[in-house]
Amino acid sequence: MLVLLPPSEGKASSGRGAPLKLESLSLPGLTAAREAVLDELVELCVGDEDKAREVLGLSEGLRGEVAKNVELRTAGARPAGEVYTGVLYDALGLATLDATAKKRAARSLLVFSGLWGAVRVTDRIPSYRCSMGVKLPGLGALGGHWRTAMAAALPEAAGAGLVLDLRSSAYAAAWKPKGELAGRTATVRVLHAPTRKVVSHFNKATKGRIVRSLLSAGISPKGPAELVTALRDLGYEVEAAAPGRAGAAWALDVLVDEVH
Structure with missing residues (x-):
């Protein structure tokens, strides 16, 4: 099973250890x-700070994020699973998983990123600010920049099992499973059952809990149909729509009455 996660806007500070080694990333x-x-992000942030804030979509209050990007090559790195914070990652609670579940997380989780493309939670990276929605002056829109490299690298990472795609639309733009691989991919929406509406905070928290449940239980479904059964066995209310055509992913709705 390969689980595709979005990053988080909020990130822990960089570590105090060795700096980034690009060649060591997954x-x-x-x-x-x-x-x-x-290269372009550091160059942008070393130059005109106001321009960098505009390109990165940062408010005046987030001016310090530009300085953070200036130091990307020298700042201490830490495991990506510690860098990414926020609602989904709080619910996932990587640090509190048992040792066996942590090993499963290291094998199964892949976090998408505007800067790194995609990283394992064990890959050591510095804290940064660069979303997939950014359009850099030289490279252009990052979603488009990543597509060719992702198309070559991600099918191998996916292997022969389930792909559980929990990314937001901006990050999904960087890579879309195709053909046979799409047929064993499942996307998930979390709906507030009484209203049938997606609520962002609830959506992220429930997705984090779903991943934690699968890792803790040691469940690795081979395909979307097995995932539906597994989630129901774990106590989730799931509605599933098998794809109506070849080369399309399954769509799963997880219904919740209350999310805390």
Whole structure:
């Protein structure tokens, strides 16, 4: 099972250890694309701070994020699973998983990123600010920049099992499973059952709990139909729609009455 996660806007501060080593990150086929984004992002932030804030979509109150990007090559790195914070990651609670579940997380979780493309939770990265929606002056829209490299690297990472796609639309733009791989991919929406509406906070928290439940139970479904059964066995209310055509992903709705 491969679980595709969005990053978080909020990030823990960089570590105090060794700085970033691009060549040590997972999915080495993305290295050249990572280098290109890193080079332009650092150059942008070293230059005109106001322009950098505009390109990155940062408010005046987030001016310090530009300085953070300036130091990307020298700041201490830490595991990505510690860098990403926020609602989904709080609910996932990687630090509180038992040792066996942590090993499953290291194998199964892949976090998408405007800067890194995608990283494992064990990959060591510095804290940064660069969403997938950014359009850099030289490289252009990052979603488009990543597509070619992702198309080559991600099918191998997916292997022969289930792909559980929990990304937001901006990050899904960087890679879309195709063909046979799409047929064993499941996307998930979390709906407030009484209103049938998606609520962002509830959506993120429930997705984090779903991943934690699967990792803690040691469940690794081979395909979407098995995932539906597994989630129901874990106590989730799930409605599933199998794809109506070849090359399309399954769509799962998880219904919740209350989310806390």
